[in-house]
Amino acid sequence: MPALAEPPTPDLLRRGRGSRVAWLILGLLLVGIGFVGIFLPLLPTTDFMLLALPCFARSSPRLEAWLLDHPRFGPAIRAWRRDRAVPRHAKVMAGLGMAVGYAIFWLHVRPNWLVSLGVAAFLLFWIIWIARRREPEAGQ
Template structure:
């Protein structure tokens, strides 16, 4: 039952990541990080596949090893959240929903921008403590 739970989360997060890769304003990397986290709990084959993915594997490995987020991902995520926050103001959603959503995105953007950035390969070798 526990394995089914983790695998269900993996599938949900991967679906959301695919949607994010297609749909502007929806993140991809965040959902892949979550998918990797869930896969590491109950689906090792998918965890390995994600970590070796040609496009996202390096980012996921850097997140896992150092908690880093590439600058480009920070810029895109922050820009998309800012656009979404402005668009939210013009929706018919109740005011408390607008405020909650925009404040949540602001908090996430601040948190995201405070994450360290990956070291360049040359810097990583000179700072390696392994």
């Protein structure tokens, strides 16, 4: 389901040029960080693409459409936008990434038990939150 690049909306045209440029720069920065995340296993890629989407919606409908139509990130972004759904493989990878990140943190920092417990509780909260998100329906 390709997202068509629509002409700028009146709301977009009402925004000042400086505002649109600032949103565009922020969106490009977030896409850049997401791109780095492709190569760094503990840096989430899709999360930064999701954050870039509203920036592009406020600055460039063409880049918003590009992100929605991207063969790798588009389906997950559209599922999140439409249903707040997270694919099962993304849930598994998020959980594994947090577990590996915690293990690396624990082995290298050797925090006291209170800090260790606090970080573990924080990560556990987010793992449960992600696991409870809906999954996209097949074919969407």
